[in-house]
């Protein structure tokens with residue numbers, strides 16, 4: 001077993017790198033990949049840069065080049081569901097691409113022929129996350145995450161994504177990572193901590209809470225790895 005841990009931004013993986021201590025850095029495909037052995041488990045860690053294209057490249061590289069057999073994503077997200085507040089954790093049950101649109105041909109939003117509107121995350125790791133959450137005394141919500149190449153800072157757009165996909169949170173990488181892992185048969189787990197509410201104050205909230213929320217998510221991911229190592 002070799003576990004890939006990815007984020008989109010440096011802030012999303014630095015708490016993990018700090019925790020594991022020593023690692024080997026490899027430059028590959030325009031990015032840096034960090035490899036380590038932690039509690040007897042091989043890890044490959046990277047931040048992809050923001051968005052669906054970079055996250056697709058990084059997820060694929062971690063699997064095809066570095067040999068990852070499971071993938072865990074850690075990061076922050078904008079809340080859609082009013083029950084999600086800054087710092088809260090959401091684990092994706094399934095993910096979609098909210099900006100994928102060939103509706104002009106009668107297809108639903110998020111769908112292209114050969115694909116599917118939603119990609120489901122690994123059920124086993126979601127079950128493990130519930131155990132981890134109870135051991136940590138933390139609340140973790142399951143929900144649908146919608147992904148697109150835009151920072152949503154608009155109530156109308158956010159509500160449209162919520163209604164169209166039944167989504168509880170939104171971000172810019174999970175849906176593409178899900179497509180990669182699904183295609184390559186790699187179990188994946190997408191965790192996000194809320195940094196903002198994807199509304200007109202989103203950019204300010206994001207700037208204020210990126211670091212603390214990213215840390216919330218990263219700490220949980222480390223506990224997940226601890227559990228997988230048992």
Ligand code: 4EZ
Pocket residue numbers: 008050051075076077078150151152153170171172173195196197198199202206
């Ligand atoms: C993308 N990530 C945001 C990156 C923003 C600015 C320099 C998560 C996220 C997000 N994505 C947090 N809040 C969001 C929102 N309101 N819309 C989209 O994965 C980088």
